[in-house]
Amino acid sequence: MKISEFTEAELESRLRCGALLLNLGPFVARLNSDVVSIARDIALMYADFHTSPENTFADFHVKVALDTGLRRWAKPQVRFYFDGRPSFIPLPADQAFAMLEWGLNWCVAAHSHQYLIIHAAVIEREGKAAILPAPPGSGKSTLCAGLVNRGWRLLSDELALLDMDSDLIYGMCRPVNLKNVSVDVIKQFAPAAVFTASVPDTTKGTIALMRPPVDSVQRMNQPACPAWVVLPKYTAGASPQLERHSRARTFMLIAEQSFNYDIQGSRGFDAVGRLIDQSQCFQLTYSRLDDAERVFDDLLAGRIE
Amino acid sequence: MDSSTRRWYPASASVSQYRDWGDDDLIVVYHKSSGDTHLLEPLAAVILEMVESAPCTSAMLATELHDVFQDDDQKVALEVIETTLIQLRGVGLVYNTPN
Numbered sequence: 001m002k003i004s005e006f007t008e009a010e011l012e013s014r015l016r017c018g019a020l021l022l023n024l025g026p027f028v029a030r031l032n033s034d035v036v037s038i039a040r041d042i043a044l045m046y047a048d049f050h051t052s053p054e055n056t057f058a059d060f061h062v063k064v065a066l067d068t069g070l071r072r073w074a075k076p077q078v079r080f081y082f083d084g085r086p087s088f089i090p091l092p093a094d095q096a097f098a099m100l101e102w103g104l105n106w107c108v109a110a111h112s113h114q115y116l117i118i119h120a121a122v123i124e125r126e127g128k129a130a131i132l133p134a135p136p137g138s139g140k141s142t143l144c145a146g147l148v149n150r151g152w153r154l155l156s157d158e159l160a161l162l163d164m165d166s167d168l169i170y171g172m173c174r175p176v177n178l179k180n181v182s183v184d185v186i187k188q189f190a191p192a193a194v195f196t197a198s199v200p201d202t203t204k205g206t207i208a209l210m211r212p213p214v215d216s217v218q219r220m221n222q223p224a225c226p227a228w229v230v231l232p233k234y235t236a237g238a239s240p241q242l243e244r245h246s247r248a249r250t251f252m253l254i255a256e257q258s259f260n261y262d263i264q265g266s267r268g269f270d271a272v273g274r275l276i277d278q279s280q281c282f283q284l285t286y287s288r289l290d291d292a293e294r295v296f297d298d299l300l301a302g303r304i305e
Numbered sequence: 306m307d308s309s310t311r312r313w314y315p316a317s318a319s320v321s322q323y324r325d326w327g328d329d330d331l332i333v334v335y336h337k338s339s340g341d342t343h344l345l346e347p348l349a350a351v352i353l354e355m356v357e358s359a360p361c362t363s364a365m366l367a368t369e370l371h372d373v374f375q376d377d378d379q380k381v382a383l384e385v386i387e388t389t390l391i392q393l394r395g396v397g398l399v400y401n402t403p404n
Contacts, residue, residue, distance in 0.1 A: 248331035251324065252344050262340060266322065269335040269342060273324045 004047040011039040018063065021052040024172045025220040026161060027112070029104060030058035033096070034065055035078055041097035041196050045175040045209055048217040060107040064100045066093060082107060094199055098207055101177060105158055108172070109259040115161040115170065116264055116271050119257040122155035122171050123147050125300055128227035129169050131160055131279070133257040136204075139234030139286070142182040145210055146289035147296055149190035154216040155224060164264070164271040167278070168223035173216045175209035183208045189289050226275050228299055229254070231283040232292075240291035242282050242304060250281040309364040309383050313390055313401045315357040321398070323350060339397055348373065349389050356390075356399050363387045 003022075006014070014020040018032030020042075033039070052058075063081035066072055067090055077090035080103040087106070091099050109117050120133035121144035130152075134140040141157045148154040155171025162169055175196075178186055183198055183206065194211040229250050230242075254272050255261045261268045280299075286292040298304050317338030324333040332350040334343045345353070351373075352366060361369075363386045367379060374382035393399045 244328070246329040246331060247326035248324070248329060248333050248344060251333045252342070255342055261342075265340060266335060266337055269322060269324075273333070276324070276326065 001051050002047070003043060003049050003051060006043070006051075008039055008043055011043055012036060015039055015042075018061075019054050021054065021056050021058055022046060023050045023052055024104070024174065026115075026170050027059040027108065027172065028052050028056060029060045029062060029107070031100070032061075032063035032065075032081075033100070035093065035096040037094070038064060038096050038100060041209075044194065044196060045097075045211050047211070048214045060104065060111075062100070062103055062107060064096050064103070092201075095202055097196060097209070098177075098199060098202060101175065101209065104174070108159055108161075112161065113260050113263060114163075116164055116261065116268050117259045118160040118162060118254055119158065119259065120160040120254075121157045122160045122169050122224070123152040124155055124224035125152050127225060128300065129155065129224035130228040130230050130296065130299070131169065131226055131254075131275075132230050132232050133160070133254055134232055135257070137234075139182075139232050141176055141178055142185060142234065143232045143284075143286070143289070143292055145176045145178060145182070145186045145193075146189050147293060148176070148213055148216060149186070149193055150293050152296070153219060153224075154212050155220075159259075162226075162271060162275060163223065164267055166223070167226070167271070167274050169226055170223045171220065173212045173220040175211060177204075177207060177209055179207050180205040185289070186210060226279050229276070229279045229281045230299075231281075233283060233285045234287065235285050236287055238285050238287045240288070240295050241285040242295050242299075243285075245281045245283045247276050247281050250279075251276050308387060309367075310362050311401050311403070312360050312362055313356050313399050314360045315353075316398050316400055320357050321353060323354070325350075334398075336398055341397070343396060343398070348385070349393060352386065352389050353393055353398055356393075363390060366390075 015033045020031045022029045067077045076093040078093050078096045079086050079090045080088050120131050121140050132140045144157045154173050157176040196209045198206050198208040200206045319337040322335040332345050366386050367382045
């Protein structure tokens with residue numbers, strides 16, 4: 001059953017008793033929450049996602065709950081629980097859905113060591129995946145959000161899951177987390193895109209989440225073969241410039257941006273080595289999404305060797 | 306005692322793994338016993354590989370690497386090799402016995 005087939009009251013009810021099992025590609029998350037706005041945001045952002053029956057095995061049992069006590073009536077806060085244990089400092093209640101998203105990212109990054117997990121966006125077209133690893137502020141999520149509204153498939157805006165046996169990349173196709181001016185940039189670039197309400201004053205500034213394209217959601221279980229590693233670098237006013245990037249340096253960046261490279265040992269070293277072997281590595285400086293789109297079209301068409 | 310005669314040893318018995326794509330002068334090295342990954346220049350990687358194959362002195366390395374340093378005199382070659390060995394020691398890949 002898809003999320004869109006539930007009424008909001010049914011979603012609320014299932015969330016309250018921890019009976020909403022959300023299929024996230026390689027994982028199933030059991031969600032529990034007494035926060036009404038979370039049901040609304042799940043309905044909006046995960047409309048095209050399938051759920052699993054209540055008795056299905058779930059990889060992650062998570063809960064976002066309002067703190068109890070008098071504070072509930074003044075400045076309500078929410079807390080994230082993993083396997084019943086509080087896992088982070090509480091946040092203001094209006095950040096409940098963002099907390100769920102960040103908490104799910106943490107669940108995957110901290111526990112899914114069957115994959116090499118890279119902090120990167122991944123998009124795919126014609127079976128070829130572009131991995132966009134980058135530190136915060138590089139424009140990775142903005143670029144990813146722009147391109148998935150122009151024909152590229154979203155695998156992830158945050159976590160690339162490299163299967164070290166098949167060398168294929170898996171994603172979860174979850175909502176894209178956009179910050180500050182990027183929200184308006186994507187709203188202008190893709191007017192049909194669906195967003196949550198913007199939430200100000202988070203640790204990342206003002207944030208909003210963008211619903212993943214329906215085609216990407218329908219294909220979320222299909223992995224993709226890495227073809228490019230592109231390091232995005234947003235520079236205001238810059239003309240688009242795609243430059244070859246040292247493969248050895250790209251290796252080190254992938255290792256640094258991996259959440260679990262250190263614990264994979266030589267298996268991780270070999271896997272990143274093969275990833276670099278089969279990928280062209282570039283740095284992309286850009287300021288306009290239209291320019292970046294053309295660069296990616298050129299890459300796909302083989303006009304850039 | 307002349308520093309060129311002190312003997313250098315690999316930090317572990319296991320041999321490091323190397324990755325080189327030839328698109329620049331950098332080599333990625335995985336040091337199995339520590340689990341650390343390093344980015345090395347080719348000379349450092351060659352010296353590490355030689356020390357890992359058999360403990361040696363910088364003088365022995367200078368002889369082996371004669372082709373690399375053919376335009377330099379022996380003193381310069383020894384300085385470069387010893388500086389490189391000290392850098393490799395700094396990141397825990399080799400160690401040496403005292404003079």
